[in-house]
Amino acid sequence: MNEQITADQLNEAGHLLIGGCDAIDLAHEYQTPLVVYDVSQIRQQIRAFKRVFEENDVSYAVSYASKAFAAVAMYQVVNQEGAYIDVVSGGEMYTAIQAGFPMERASFHGNNKSYDELVMAVKHHVGVIVIDNFHEIDLLSQVLNELDAKTKVMIRITPGISAHTNKYIQTGQVDSKFGFDLASGQADEALQKVLANPRMDLIGLHAHIGSQIFEVAGFEGVANKLVEVADHWQKKFGYQAKVINVGGGFGIRYVKDDQPLRPEQFVDAIIKAIKKAVQPTNLGKPAIWIEPGRSIVGPAGYNLYTVGSRKDLPGLKSYVTVDGGMGDNIRPALYQAKYETVLVSDPQAPFTEHVRLAGKYCESGDILCQDQALPKTKPGDVLAMLDTGAYGYSMASNYNRNPRxxxxxxxxxxxQVVIKRETFADLTHLDQPYEQN
Structure with missing residues (x-):
């Protein structure tokens, strides 16, 4: 029996409910594989983040890290909740614009922003551009001069803090592609270049130490480091930071062994650490920004699959195959991410076996779960993989020419459908015939 499913997530028939809807009905109406979000859960988490700031009486921004899942409908929900967004590409920016999101509440990240992307950001009055490297300072300066414009910016630093998480999702250590290094003097040099440009309004500094982090110490460490840098910049260069942005990365529960704090508990610790660190300085009360993504949408997402074939081998774990896989959730294949899966018609049914939950893609590595406890299943049964709302659909592909x-x-x-299922025709609509000379 799965402990993550509670009684209020079941209807009278014992079926899994998602956003008050019977997951069996959802699978029948919209077909599988299917990604479903419980929107009220997204709203509740945004509100919980905002509440902890207000209880601590600090200026703040809760900025949804939209790389976790970007869609017009998602940006609309974030806007309805009065939160901010951060975008990391022209495509995310364009989607937010199409959603009618107020771009003054957007920040633009990225370690290799293009000229065209910076032009788009400036023309659409993106609230703040987070500067990542020296090339970007020069490129943004060029864009601002050409457009006769000004913009707010932050400087991203690499704080030298390595989070206890998968090496592929660590970003705060010294040897990182992101941000300006502190020890070598890069960050000080960047500060001086930005301050010398009258078209750039530097509002603060930013760091991000990684994703799926369970320990408060890393966040307290980056909070203290950012205050230390801000204090140094004030004393040496006379610059006073208005904003300290600690990024995101708050871990969520995927499987039974995961025991994270509630995301807002991380934020409470960050706020208290910054308040304590600024006391002996002249920094005043800077605003505190966070950039949660996974913790907002991860637990709200479900992937629904239909069981197909089965392979039983003497003395080995059986393979149960579903109609999705690495094309709609590459994380297990990419960096051995783990999830839990339940039988939608009876999520609390006793387990009778442990199987390998396999995808339909033509790769031996297309295994969604190497050891999944399940009741006995048969072809046609619908399964729900839990907590798939972050980095599933956003990393989806058309591998093997399968529609998303x-x-x-x-x-x-x-x-309500917020992203249509792709068709076979969608897979070829960009293809062009080759005319041999």
Whole structure:
């Protein structure tokens, strides 16, 4: 029996509910594989983040890290909740613009922003551009001169803090592609270049130490480091930071062994660490910004699959194959991410076996779970993989020329397609015939 499913997530028939909707009905109406979000859960987490700032009486911004999942509907929900967003590409920026998101509440990240992307950001009055490297300072300066414009910026530093997480999602250590190094003097040099440009309004500094972090110490460390740098910049260069942005990376529960704090508990620790660190300085009360992504959408997402073939081998774990896989969730194949899966028609049914949950893609590594406890299943059964809302659909592909699944938002018992299922025709609509000379 899966402990993550509680009684209020079941209907009278014992079926899994998502946003008040029977997951069996969702699978039948929209077909599988299917990505479903419980929208009320997204709203509740944004509100919980905002509440902890207000209880601590600090100026703040909760900025949704939209690389976790970007869609017009998602940006609309974030806007309805009065939160901010950060974008990391022209595509995310364009999607937010199409959603009618107020771009003054957007920040633009990235370690290799293009000229065209910076032009788009400036023309659409993106609230703040987070500067990542010296090339970008020069490129942004060129854009601002050409457009006769000004913009708010932050400087991203690499704080030299290595989070206890997968090496592929660590970003704060010294040897990182992101941000300006401190020890070598890069960050000080960047500060002076930005301050010398009258078209750039430097509002603060930023760091991000990684993703899926369970320990408060790393966040307290980056909070203290950012205050230390801000204090140094004030004393040496006379610059006073208005904003300290500690990024995101708050871990969530995927499997039983994961025991993270609630995301807002991380934030409470960060706020208290910054408040304590600024006391002996002249920094005043800087605003504190966070950039959660996974912790907002991860637990709200479900991937629904239909069981197909089965392979039993004497003395080995059986393979149960579903109609999705690495094309809609590459994380298990990419960096051995783990999830839990339940039988939608009876999520609390006793386990009877441990199987390898396999995908349909033509790769031996297309295994969604190497050791999944399940009740006995048969072809046609619908399974729900839990906590898939972050970096599943956003990293989806058309590998093997498979269409990407539909995405449905469910809230208060109502469901709606927010991203259509791709068709075979969609797979070829960009293809052009080759005319041999």
């Amino acid at each position: 699944p539909a995405v449905v938002f469910a809230e208060n018992g109502h469901s």
